[in-house]
Amino acid sequence: MPTDDADLLNAYRPVMQYDSHEPYFADHPAAIADRPGNGLLTGSGVLLATADSGQGLLPLLGPEAYAGLVAKPTNTDCLKEVGGDPQLQAAEMHGEPDIANKVNGIVARDGHGTRWLQYWFFMYYDDPGMLGFGTHEGDLEMIQLALGDDDTPVTAVYAHHRSGFRVAFDEVETEMIGGIAAPVVFSARGSHASMLRSGSQTEGSPVPDHNDAKGPRVRPDVIALSETATPWVWWPGSWGGTKAGSSILGALGVEANSPFAFTRHPAWSAPLDFAQSCSTPSLPPLGQPMAGAPSPPPPSPQASVTAADGQLAVAVDASDAAAQGATQVVVSARPAGSSEPAVSRTLTLAHNAAGTVTLPMAAAGAHDVNVVAVAPDGSSSDTASTR
DSSP states (O other): OOOSHHHHHHHTOOEEEOOTTOOOOOBOTHHHHSSTTOEEEOTTOOEEEEOBTTBOSGGGOOSSOOTTOSSOOOTTOEEEOOSSOHHHHHHHHHTSTTTSSEEEEEEEEOTTSOEEEEEEEEEEEEOGGGSSSSOEEEEEEEEEEEEOTTSSEEEEEEEETTEEEEEEGGGSOEEEETTEEEEEEEEOTTTOOEESSSEEEOTTOSSOEEEOSOSOEEOOEEEEOOTTTOGGGGOOSBSSOOOOSSHHHHHHTSSOOOOOOGGGSHHHHOHHHHHHHSBOOOOOOTTOOEEOOSSOOOOOOEEEEEEETTEEEEEEEOHHHHHTTOOEEEEEEEETTOOSOOEEEEEEOSSOSEEEEEEEOSSSSOEEEEEEEEOTTSOBOOOEEEO
16 A cells, blocks of 8 residues: 555546546646747736747746746736637647646645645636636646545545535545546536536536536546646746636636636645535435436437548537527537547527537547537536447
């Protein structure tokens, strides 16, 4: 049984269960800092540095100084994404082996001497429900596990939007790997809130969170965080350039902001206080999905696929769903059987209950195509799949 911090972080690193529509996986923060064209900006919008193919921005970042720059870091500075399609940008960076499928890990201690294994997930972009509103550059989510006297987890906290859920570890879905029960995180479609079960969850969410458990299941590698090895974690700025138009609405979460520094999150320095601030959710038995929804979900759309010239044309018929109030359809595709992120597009059912959505083919050959219908209150149909 592992006992030192590094071995424990590696032993209990989580398994990420993604939704079938998810285009943004947990990757190294270099995904934003190394992408050519992305920039480091001051709070007033002055460009300090730009990433290019030979030099990323992470080596510049630190808590009190920028390497080689006169400017000093402040909490209003940010990393800014450029370009028109964040899904394709994220996919490009996910294609780098040193970036794909990484989780940031650190052991925190509370005032009672308890060790907490913290796992921080960085995603390139946030698009709740894949519906195009509430979007922001960058995303930072996390879970933490409290260790008992025998160095096995006793309590789990899954961060969820602006708070989280606290449960005994035996209420967490796990996967046995090498004799260790690794926690499974059901990453919510688009918003990446850490869910304890698949299905639809309304508790603690302004709109329902969904995870159909039909996407890839991936166990990321751990980046061990330390002030010497990863000083960028202590950088005070924001991991994305999205800023709410109103500071008040931004603080309330009505308008979107990019995630601020790791160290500015309550759980970072006060893991026990954060855990105690989280609620205990109502959960179905292990292995059963959540069925919470504000109203009955619409029926699933029908879809057929034609591939030509490097694109997928997905013909969608959502007549039944539209008749029951659905207003949008989310269509996604990934190479058949792959563990890669999806490419997703949204069809608005403004005047027609049918239409064609065009998606770029990530590779030659067959693709898994998934569609869901969504009502205005966020209720989602079951996922319909085809090739």
